[in-house]
Amino acid sequence: MISLGRTINPHISVDCVVFGFSTNQLKILLIEREYRDDSGKQARDHKLPGDFITLNEDLDLAAVRTLEELTGLNSIYLHQFAFIGQPERIWKKSDMDWLNTTTGMEIQRVVTAAYFALINITESNSDFAIKNNASWIDIKEVPALAFDHRNIIDRGLAHLQKSLRNEPIGFELLPEKFTIRELQSLYEVILDCNLDNRNFRKKILKSNYLIQLDEKQIGVAHKPAFYYRFDKHIYNKQKKEYLGFNF
Amino acid sequence: MISLGRTINPHISVDCVVFGFSTNQLKILLIEREYRDDSGKQARDHKLPGDFITLNEDLDLAAVRTLEELTGLNSIYLHQFAFIGQPERIWKKSDMDWLNTTTGMEIQRVVTAAYFALINITESNSDFAIKNNASWIDIKEVPALAFDHRNIIDRGLAHLQKSLRNEPIGFELLPEKFTIRELQSLYEVILDCNLDNRNFRKKILKSNYLIQLDEKQIGVAHKPAFYYRFDKHIYNKQKKEYLGFNF
DNA sequence: GCAAAAGTGTTGTGACTACACCCATGA
DNA sequence: TCATGGGTGTAGTCACAACACTTTTGC
Incomplete structure (x- = not known):
């Protein structure tokens, strides 16, 4: 989701790997996006919830904002786990075009802070998400994704596994x-x-x-x-x- | 250290918390800097080794470059451990002035990737460092620092302690x-x-x-x-x- | 009464802590 | 021969892994 109508900092973004758990499956929140592929044809794929930060916006708060806009929730378990800045991480022309189009700016290179969130999936926040083109997808059935988002998910999953071994965070994914x-x-x-x-x-x-x-x-x-x-x-x-x- | 003569990306920097060990003391590599304080008087203080990244430069490689310029070493234990982007992290006018002066650009806001390095202090790399205004300072005697660098060091130290408990990295600080x-x-x-x-x-x-x-x-x-x-x-x-x- | 998942105890093994003395060297 | 730090062994405790049966409910 790109902030139209806000003044953005086009160099830095946040991306959120949002985990949920239901019917004994680990799920992840993905957003469906419309874009034009390299041949100019309209197409659809998925991406992580994320956004450019706005001028003078705190990174952590940008991640909170992104998730609140998407799920209606604002007090969820959310931590930065990586910061990714290879110049070639946006290597597809279609992805770069999409950024330029949706922001209306000339995007050069984007460094992104990756966040890690745990959510207890409920009917209410799930409905909220669906209204924003988002959906919960089984971690084992993640389709091809935009940008380097597959890579970010893999790192997020490794982080989840490590955290789960070392701290009691599993409860964040379950109901009260x-x-x-x-x-x-x-x-x-x-x-x-x-x-x-x-x-x-x-x-x-x-x-x-x-x-x-x-x-x-x-x-x-x-x-x-x-x-x-x-x-x-x-x-x-x-x-x-x-x-x-x-x- | 600021890259004069290179085209920099003025939004993103790397800062390195470089640990060394000698005479039974944990030391950290700091750089002496000249600046003008708020009253315009010439003054000196210390900062972490760091730099803006250049256009299209990989973050990790920017950290490697910064340390190589400073110590002559290019294969040292070096990992990103945090990414810091509070808008108010550069809150002193004198620090902002210094950035504008040394870069010759109008700096707005800088998000920094914090790196963590372990070095075996030797006479040769120590001499090399001294030529670059750098010196090894006991972690217990760190003076007041520029920017939010004191905070970055504290986080780096916590990271060092945690890593030392979980992986055999102590050897990186000792001779062969x-x-x-x-x-x-x-x-x-x-x-x-x-x-x-x-x-x-x-x-x-x-x-x-x-x-x-x-x-x-x-x-x-x-x-x-x-x-x-x-x-x-x-x-x-x-x-x-x-x-x-x-x- | 039967299917289905909840709940419970014991034993062996390996890792950790605490603790005190002899050894090899240079001066 | 003495001062200095190097190097060693044992006993108690605790956490972990392996393992099988009884209990409570709905149908």
């Missing part, structure tokens, strides 16, 4: 209350592995920032699972500095 | 051959803690990429220590993916 099994599935899908559920439970419950609620699943054809919630406050309190070094 | 004790001191200084030397040895030698040489210290008034070298090849081979998650 969730079952241990849902959490385990999330880990399995993102890390692409199978986890022993006894060991997973022990490990995740030992750190006592998962609070068991009084509520159970209803209407399921098996023993209903308890719901839990993540208590960020407890986590922050007992977050410890790991002092060993293990390589 | 070193004693276990030197390595331990390096860990202690950077992590700001005391380590038990029996446990340190066990841990570091267990991973068998430290090769004991036939050579010992000479001329020391105590039992001479063996020298070791780091074998990157062995490390790369047995580098394992840590699959658990520990938070």
Whole structure:
């Protein structure tokens, strides 16, 4: 999405790799775009949510703005994870033409700050996104993308996997209350592995920032699972500095 | 250092936090700069090695170039660790004036890619640096700096500590051959803690990429220590993916 | 009562911490 | 021979991996 009607800084952009999780799939938010291919024909493909920053706009805030315009959400987990500036990263003429057309400026070279966001997909923010030509696509079925966005997604995914191993961020992708099994599935899908559920439970419950609620699943054809919630406050309190070094 | 005589991209710069280690101190490479303070008086202070990128220059290569111009070295451990773009990061009028004067351009706002470098300080590269107004300063005695460079250093140091815990990068700061004790001191200084030397040895030698040489210290008034070298090849081979998650 | 997923305990192994003394050298 | 830093071993604790059965519900 390009900011028409704002004064942009045409040298610097933000791009957001937005992850969501639903029906046991890791999904990513992509935007459909219309462009003219090298032969001048109208075509469609997908790109990451992103935008040029405006003059005097803070980078982080530009990323927040981009996502808010797209999902209606403004307090989501969002961090910069890379900054990409190879001169040849926009190598297709059609991509460069598209930038020139949509901005109405002569774009030379764009350096982009890549952001990483985690969203709990709900009906409401999903509807909001659809109105903006955005849609949630399974990470395993990402089509060909504009610019170097495929590369940015791969780096974002690696970042997600690393973060998930080192900090409790999985909750950002789940609703307020969730079952241990849902959490385990999330880990399995993102890390692409199978986890022993006894060991997973022990490990995740030992750190006592998962609070068991009084509520159970209803209407399921098996023993209903308890719901839990993540208590960020407890986590922050007992977050410890790991002092060993293990390589 | 500003590239006079090159065509620069005045929106984007690189800044390098360059660490060195000598006489049991963690040091950082700073450049002395002349400028006019807000009252117009000639003054001196320090800044990080850095530069605007030139048109069509790759960011990573801009960082390599900056350091090569400064130290004569071109194959050093160098990684991007942050990208900083608050509009108010250059808040002092004197700093903005200095940029305008040295570049001969009207600078509006600069977004900078922060790089992190590790160097084994030698007489030769140290002499080279001195010729360029650069000097090695103990990390604990860093004076007031230009721009937001103090902040960048703090973030670089945090990055160094984190990296040192997770990857064997300490060797980059030491000469080719070193004693276990030197390595331990390096860990202690950077992590700001005391380590038990029996446990340190066990841990570091267990991973068998430290090769004991036939050579010992000479001329020391105590039992001479063996020298070791780091074998990157062995490390790369047995580098394992840590699959658990520990938070 | 049966299908389907939830939930639970034990054991072996390996990594970490804490801790104190002898060894080789130069002066 | 003494001062200096190099170099070594053991015991307790804790985290992790591997592994199979009982429980609760809807149909």
